[in-house]
Amino acid sequence: MTVATVLEPKMPKCWRQETKPHKFCPGCGHGDILKALGTAIDELGIQDRVVFGCDIGCSLLSWDLFNCDSIQTHHGRTTPVMTGVKRARPDRICIAYMGDGGGYAIGSQHLVNAASRNEKILVIVANNVQYGMTGGQMAPTTLPGMKTETSPYGRDPESTGNPTLGPEMVAAITPASAYVARGTMANLRQLTQMFKKALQNQIDGNGFSFVEALSACPTNWRTNAAKTWEFVEKEMTKYFKVGELKAPAKKEGQ
Amino acid sequence: MSKLVKIALAGEGGQGVQSVAEIITEAANEEGKEALYIPNFGVEQRGGVSIAFVQISEKEKVGSPKFEKADIVIALSDRAVRRCAQYVDGNTVFVYDTAIEGVEDDLPKGAKKVIGIPAIETAKNELHPRVFNIIIMGAVIRSTHVVSEDQAKKALEDRLGYKFEQDPKLRELNYRALERGMQLVESQL
């Protein structure tokens, strides 16, 4: 005889069920990335200590996604807001979550300075190579030749530069105690491990942690599921190499 | 049509209410009328009901873009039925699709008239799901007379002509959808 049990969706424990389905579009990478982040938070058992900050742009739709204290801030300003929280409450685990516009355009000065100061926070940038919420404009990460609403004839690196390489930049300006990696929604097990290591780096008080996650925007890319995966796994990884760029050794005695 | 007609068209994203609003107002503009169309947009729309606010006036410029009460409300999903109650008063004709389940108690009580039409069924069984919104367009122009049938067809031609060129059957299909939409409301007005 089997005991009848009500089957529950397997969401990370720290996700807030009452606000599901979450507000992201069908097939949006944010869902997967935040699932990996949720799993990392669960496995480290830190849900009660996390302060989650999100930007404007689609990332703002995660403002009530977790059963964690959360702050939705201004465009590009999530990094300084979370820095402010961490400086005032070093016992909190601060996560600043944003898109590539918030991280590499309007908030780039904050990213550079927080990294240089080795702030003990985790910054996560979801990179979907364009601006989602405002309707698909060119972003700092837009691939050469890619058409967007503000590069309707294709991005021309001659006039608008090449895609920003965020983790490479952060790795160059942080000390050895920083954790820097680039993961992808196409490998959530690896991405979860990266988030765990990044959070552990903050918990250990080592220094700045930074993870870029390759993400998808089927809505603005106008891709079906097959094309979405192809773009994330084949096109984006030509420019954005997945892997760890900086992983500090564990402190003595750990 | 009377001097100014106010229409609220509401459905789920993907049902095509915004393109119907666009085609109708473009057609009215072509006829020399003053038309104004505003969608609800941005965050306002994400995960919510998609609403098109349309006003068409015989001659005078249209006033404020949104309005309190509509002359005609077309609601194409259960959420749209509930969301649109606020635009209904004693002068409103309320049109909804009879395939929507579980809204019997939510249909507006004080409307001038409540009309159920089987547009979803008609699209699925007689025509093609793709022309569902053109059936709705037919229903709108027959119940409001904001544009003539000929002008509506011309507007369809302007917008979809390049597709019709490749497949003339599509033109037939769209025209039939328009006519069926008009018939669906005809008997109930």
Next chain:
Amino acid sequence: MAEWKVYTIESGKGRHSVFPGLCKGCGLCIEKCPTDTITWSKKLGVYGTPAVEVQQDPACIACGICQNVCPDCAIVVEKLKPEEQKQPKA
């Protein structure tokens, strides 16, 4: 706690459950399924678009990739005990 309606189908080695109240019909799981056994369902998901379901043939191997890639946590895959497993049709 919210209660989620669930549709469960047993196929091959797996018990495949879909929560239509969470499924937005993105199709990411269909593309990632190594045995091409997930397909569009007649049941509608949360946005009124088709949800997904597993088929009998080809059969599910209970690898869990669909559950893993779903951005909305709309799928749960459980491995059936050997005696419960279904043989695919010839």
Next chain:
Amino acid sequence: MADKPIQGEKRMFMTGNEVCAYAALAANVDVMYGYPITPQNEIMHYWTRLAPKHNRTFLQTEDEISAGFTTCGGVMSGKRCFTATAGPGNTLMQEAMSMAEMMRIPAVFIIQQRGGPSTATVIYSQQEVTMTCFGANGEGLRVVYSTSSHQELFDYTIKSFNVAWKYRFPTFVLGDGYQAKMRESVTIYDPEVRGIKMVDTYPLVGLPGMPGVDRDPAHLRNTYNTEEELYEVVKDLVDAYEKMAPEIVEHSTMECDDADVVILCHGIVSRAAIEAVRNLRAAGVKAGFFRPITLRPFAKDALRPIAEKAKKLLIVESSQGQFAKIVTDALYGLTTPMETIFKPGLGITSDEIVNKVKAMI
């Protein structure tokens, strides 16, 4: 010129953002700088599609601070340039706008107001009146046109470039999310067929000749050493502004001569007010309507006699008294009773105004 993007006149049916892009093209604008923010995005979208075909350019900057300052740079190099923003972007851009006031940089800014404070909504509001007229540190030495229709968006965007370059004050077209996103008819035209000549632009830096030999170098600055020095500079700025004001100030009225109640409003709310006045008159109520088209400078001299004669005034705005502050400042000393409809971030319909006026008499 063979490369005229708009030939003659043409009736179109489009969104307000599209209208702004066409107007900038018609005004012979060289460069647009911008950063994405709703509800102005489509100005960039249309501009980036149209501009390259006519050898005009676009730069997407890293934020609005940069968009404001790159616009100032483009203008100082002698090009007709503009940017567009909204809400929090307008807040960020105030720094550059204030530099434009101090350095007399004829930059044009299109503002499509969204809800506030903070990120608020991306939809509609009139809550950027104070900021657009008086934002940043300084005296608000700017020209601000508050438009109410697509035709005005087209007309005043073109006019803004001419007023900016003729008088050398930063000039603003203050629209809103409704005007940005709605579609209605508009007649677009080549300014020349309406007898409008675009004011010539000229460089403030990068002039020909060897500086120090053939000419003095251009030493543009916004920093001064002493209190007295700054006072002189600001006094000159204010004098120039006040001298310009009567030449450019604009307003419109309707049925004010015998009105018991005069409705005061600006921008798109005036459409509801016009409808309300029509309905009220039809119902035998003597209502009139006054609308400033320039919020800065303000048509004080035109308003005062009307306000003095009216039995009552009604101020209507989609904000909590930002417009009323400008009005009451202009009417200081008058005792005509005044009532208000304040709806921050919310659209206003003619029915609301009609009911309020009926309750006032």
